[in-house]
Amino acid sequence: MRMTARPENVHQTRLLRLLRDEGARSRAELGDVVHLSRSKLAVELDRLVELGLVEPAGLAASRGGRRSNIVRLSRHLRLIGIDIGATSIDVAVTDGGLEILGHVSMPCNVREGPDVVLDHALDLVGKLRGQGLIDEIHGAGIGVPGPVSFREGVPVVPPIMPGWDRFPVREVISQKLGCPVLVDNDVNLMALGEVHAGLARSAEDFLLVKIGTGVGCGIVVDGRIYRGMSGSAGDIGHIRVDDNGPTCVCGNTGCLEAYFSGAALARDALAAARSGRSAFFAQRLEQAGALTALDVADAVAAGDPVGVRMVREGGRRVGQVLAGLISFFNPGLVVIGGGVAGLGHVLLAEIRSVVYRRSPPLATGNLPIVLSELGDTAGVLGATRLISDHIFSAT
């Protein structure tokens, strides 16, 4: 297995990240930014070309003098992002600059276990390869819907992933793909996606709240993922919002997830349909035979009062938890993402209303709370960013 070359020093690392984040540059511009003498810069760039990470990209138009030599990341670099959700798998391939070249997905229940699920993921990679998008893979990032020991690359006691505990995800995939692999929690990777391409590019400390099948939170401190002592930081789905709430899968009562999540919305919509409180849901149930959070989004869009009330109520609960976390963490930005982004501004308005009322003015005075603009791509993009940061670092 031929491992891709890695940069050899901190200068090469800086140059690679600059080319990744800001795109192709002339040698002169690079010198201005990294503050290296032109001679030293030339040495390092030549070395990167030799390693196959960087390539010349022709001459720029003259700006009144000699035309400058443009360099860019090698066009042959390929990174894979794999986002394993509770009910679906997304796989994307990007070039070195993290531009998405192809993106495929399929429904898949994570409960089917690591063997089945990872095989599906590899099939999706094969599909992309079949489209001619991949030659050699230089690295892959994988997100899984549960806590991860980042150092070891294995899930640890994941509640919704029976059979995955300590399964060597990194090792297996690294073997199969023949490249370096990193594994992290899917919500952390969504947060990294926002850091790379979303609204969080300028925020040093921010929170990404993902509301999907469950509820989780990615924490970014100083531009880097904060994972906590055992990799379970951001696990906010089971924070108590009310003593007398519904019983959660975790055994406690009143967990946020039991009040508001994809699963809880589907449950409540079904109840509303069966009890006859909502004609909208009753009709949907009859048509489809089942209800999901997507039906709730449609209900809100159609103005169904029961649906709107459900989302308002849920937004209030999320807002209560978020208000506490914002008091504690004082982030510079909060991004709401995940499947329920479709619930859109009704949800956002309710969350904002609670947070701005319940958190200290100093913490909320300059705090944007926004919906993610990345949609499905946040997870896979974050995965490629994670592995890119890794392979663009000196060993």
Next chain:
Amino acid sequence: MRMTARPENVHQTRLLRLLRDEGARSRAELGDVVHLSRSKLAVELDRLVELGLVEPAGLAASRGGRRSNIVRLSRHLRLIGIDIGATSIDVAVTDGGLEILGHVSMPCNVREGPDVVLDHALDLVGKLRGQGLIDEIHGAGIGVPGPVSFREGVPVVPPIMPGWDRFPVREVISQKLGCPVLVDNDVNLMALGEVHAGLARSAEDFLLVKIGTGVGCGIVVDGRIYRGMSGSAGDIGHIRVDDNGPTCVCGNTGCLEAYFSGAALARDALAAARSGRSAFFAQRLEQAGALTALDVADAVAAGDPVGVRMVREGGRRVGQVLAGLISFFNPGLVVIGGGVAGLGHVLLAEIRSVVYRRSPPLATGNLPIVLSELGDTAGVLGATRLISDHIFSAT
């Protein structure tokens, strides 16, 4: 004003911190730790001696060869820690190794405003000077009971400190003492104190929960204070624990502080005394004319059931909030400090019970929750640590 010399490069910084944290060392031992050639090490140490930061301290006993030259931080280094609490001021002086040489305090209400309070603090410094403990002051750290713009060294919209908003604390004290000064939130400094001398020495990520007149939390990420976007991180006193709770000074209802804090305990003790529910408190009230949190501690020690119930109830509330924060932050250690440490193990048992029940097992599995062992000194010690880190850094 003669500013103290600062180290000139990263090697000198490392050497100074090593001498501070590990005590005097021989030149050979230092070389082993910092991985410098003996020649380079000698150059840097000589430079530090020249700057007056380090001094020779004689010869060690032989270990089978030539006797080694011991070096230590200069005996003349003096750092001042000032901890301005809601109702008291503590001032301590330490040597370069942060050993406390003298510690004085006085009651003082922070509401009297910065002019009065800072004058009192300077008086306390004068008192220490009068004891012959101080020659030249090399730096001072100041903690105040509210949010601070750390970069500017000024309090920002502090709720319980009218008149302090944007008062130039750092500038004024730096002028008066003739040395570098840093200002921070008092809870952050307590956390730093624990990092330096307490149980948190080995924990990279931990929380210090201070329960005093109010409730606050110091957040340490990777061994460094996390302050958030606007310096208000850790402001957990106004997190909601119940919709139908007592009204808080902040205007909301059900804040943690309104349930459990020095002020809330005093209020509840008074109510218990007046209503005749507790003979213990009634008697104390008659003797002293007023009740404080200290009386509650005494009641618990004496086994008064009303007092015990108050603390249990309060511990439950603190535990609820803490359970959420631990789910979110996944710290490696939680230290409980502040005035209510006197409530001791009744409080701790209740907090632990709630947290271990309500937080995910992965986050609590390996999580010690302990009482601070530093008492009054945590704040002033953290203040000297803060300024020590600063003046022991290359500019």
Next chain:
DNA sequence: CGGCTTTGTCTTCTAAGAGGAGAAAGTTTG
């Protein structure tokens, strides 16, 4: 075409720091 500007390459020079050779100052052993 000649002067001016920008870019890239090559050579020279400096300073940081590693590493080794002793000198200095001990202890231990015969």
Next chain:
DNA sequence: CAAACTTTCTCCTCTTAGAAGACAAAGCCG
């Protein structure tokens, strides 16, 4: 007590990273 061995410290040399400047190449404009 002398010789052998250890540990510490100092001095000197050698390597290397990197800056700085000279110069060549390649464009613009009048």
